[in-house]
Amino acid sequence: MKFPGQRKSKHYFPVESRDPLTNELNPVLSPQHTHITGIDQTLVDIEAHVDHAFIERHQLMLGNSLLIDDEAAQRLYQELQQGQLITAEFAGGTIGNTLHNYSTLADGRSVMFGVMSQNITVGDYAYRYLCNTSSRVDLNHLQPVAGPIGRCFTLITKCGERTFAISRGHMDKLSSDFIDEELVKTGAALALTAYLMRAGNDPITAAAMQAINDATAANVPVVLTLGTRFLIEDDPKWWQQFISEHVTVLAMNEEEAEALTGEKDVLLACQQALEWCDLVLCTAGARGLFMAGYTDEQYKRATTHTLLPGSIAEFNQYEFSRPMSKIDCLQPLKVYSHIAPFMGGPEKITNTNGAGDGALSALLHDMAANVFHRNNVAQSSKHQFNALSYSSFAQICKYANRVSYEVLAQHSPRLSRGLPEREESLEEVYWER
Numbered sequence: 001m002k003f004p005g006q007r008k009s010k011h012y013f014p015v016e017s018r019d020p021l022t023n024e025l026n027p028v029l030s031p032q033h034t035h036i037t038g039i040d041q042t043l044v045d046i047e048a049h050v051d052h053a054f055i056e057r058h059q060l061m062l063g064n065s066l067l068i069d070d071e072a073a074q075r076l077y078q079e080l081q082q083g084q085l086i087t088a089e090f091a092g093g094t095i096g097n098t099l100h101n102y103s104t105l106a107d108g109r110s111v112m113f114g115v116m117s118q119n120i121t122v123g124d125y126a127y128r129y130l131c132n133t134s135s136r137v138d139l140n141h142l143q144p145v146a147g148p149i150g151r152c153f154t155l156i157t158k159c160g161e162r163t164f165a166i167s168r169g170h171m172d173k174l175s176s177d178f179i180d181e182e183l184v185k186t187g188a189a190l191a192l193t194a195y196l197m198r199a200g201n202d203p204i205t206a207a208a209m210q211a212i213n214d215a216t217a218a219n220v221p222v223v224l225t226l227g228t229r230f231l232i233e234d235d236p237k238w239w240q241q242f243i244s245e246h247v248t249v250l251a252m253n254e255e256e257a258e259a260l261t262g263e264k265d266v267l268l269a270c271q272q273a274l275e276w277c278d279l280v281l282c283t284a285g286a287r288g289l290f291m292a293g294y295t296d297e298q299y300k301r302a303t304t305h306t307l308l309p310g311s312i313a314e315f316n317q318y319e320f321s322r323p324m325s326k327i328d329c330l331q332p333l334k335v336y337s338h339i340a341p342f343m344g345g346p347e348k349i350t351n352t353n354g355a356g357d358g359a360l361s362a363l364l365h366d367m368a369a370n371v372f373h374r375n376n377v378a379q380s381s382k383h384q385f386n387a388l389s390y391s392s393f394a395q396i397c398k399y400a401n402r403v404s405y406e407v408l409a410q411h412s413p414r415l416s417r418g419l420p421e422r423e424e425s426l427e428e429v430y431w432e433r
């Protein structure tokens with residue numbers, strides 16, 4: 001596994017590169033590897049640029065992700081094709097994207113649970129999905145189904161908003177039998193999306209619940225990303241309860257945060273969400289991103305950055321602390337951190353699709369790095385207490401933000417490569433230190 005975050009290139013884990021001299025005395029055991037797991041509705045994104053009239057004509061809702069039936073999908077697809085409006089087709093799905101980006105960044109294994117068409121022909125959507133997924137994402141546990149995977153029409157309007165229309169195919173047919181309990185229990189985290197809870201009578205919801213129970217039984221953090229505010233707005237109380245019962249880490253954007261908590265102010269929304277979970281990542285578009293969580297009073301570390309004003313005064317005071325589960329803290333202290341977009345954001349943003357998923361994959365990388373390090377260097381002072389991540393709130397913010405930038409700067413929500421070893425934006429002296 002690679003070292004997480006934007007740091008010097010020589011910063012790899014010490015476990016793989018011990019001193020060659022001492023190696024001869026104590027032969028290095030090959031490091032014990034770690035992985036994460038995730039469940040998704042297997043989807044291909046079909047991206048098109050359309051006007052508002054198109055959205056209305058097809059009875060969609062701007063900014064929402066709506067399920068559509070086969071007839072509506074056929075009408076929509078035909079109109080896109082006739083107008084030659086399709087600009088790209090690539091593998092998608094919130095968790096699919098997150099696992100792919102995790103594996104690309106960490107150079108490590110992630111395991112995806114979902115479905116895959118049992119009959120595939122070269123060039124069809126299932127084929128594309130497989131071709132566009134990192135070889136580090138383990139797809140060996142996918143459930144074969146007798147039909148197509150899902151299609152996600154990703155409709156971008158001039159205002160930069162993206163609207164999803166989902167033609168489900170067999171994406172919700174995942175059965176609990178295809179959740180590998182052992183893999184979930186030995187993973188560093190289990191990643192899920194709120195979309196899994198809207199499958200009606202299809203079995204993917206029960207499969208997700210089983211994975212959640214397996215993860216919880218083995219103390220594996222359950223990481224939930226909220227998907228779209230409309231889903232949460234329908235029944236915020238239900239989601240609050242769900243998060244309290246099952247979720248360790250919550251990822252959302254500011255609109256979803258407001259839908260969940262009723263708080264427009266991001267910091268206050270995060271503060272509220274901490275009543276239900278242990279760690280929050282909240283992206284805020286052009287305002288960058290926020291993290292909130294707990295650390296134990298005795299392990300808090302003060303920042304050397306400027307103290308920031310906000311609805312919680314000097315909220316970033318202890319952002320150099322490492323996130324912990326509330327239950328592991330003798331005296332839990334709420335900690336917040338914020339970062340503005342890396343380099344102010346890319347010069348040109350064609351669409352922001354997947355920027356939030358990118359940030360989450362960076363957080364997952366840092367969490368997995370902690371487990372990897374603990375498994376291999378258990379005696380390190382880092383593991384005197386039980387932290388949820390390898391790095392501090394401030395460092396994870398930096399890393400997540402950097403990854404979002406990379407997603408924004410390219411076209412697809414999936415990274416085509418890891419981050420550069422050296423940041424051109426950082427002056428030479430930084431690397432020589």
Ligand SMILES: Nc1ncnc2c1ncn2[C@@H]1O[C@H](COP(=O)(O)OP(=O)(O)OP(=O)(O)O)[C@@H](O)[C@H]1O
Pocket residue numbers: 227252253254283284285286287288289340341342344345346349352353354355356357358359401404405408
């Ligand atoms: N207009 C912008 N300018 C600069 N940076 C941006 C802009 N929009 C997004 N970002 C960066 O991308 C990150 C995530 O953005 P955003 O809050 O839009 O995610 P999201 O709505 O969850 O996206 P998605 O659901 O498509 O993955 C932000 O934290 C920020 O770093």
Ligand SMILES: O=c1[nH]cnc2c1ncn2[C@@H]1O[C@H](CO)[C@@H](O)[C@H]1O
Pocket residue numbers: 041043044045065091092093094095097152164166193195353354357413
């Ligand atoms: O219902 C859904 N289930 C799973 N993923 C979805 C759904 N709707 C949209 N996306 C996915 O969200 C990603 C951007 O965050 C897109 O790539 C899209 O595939």
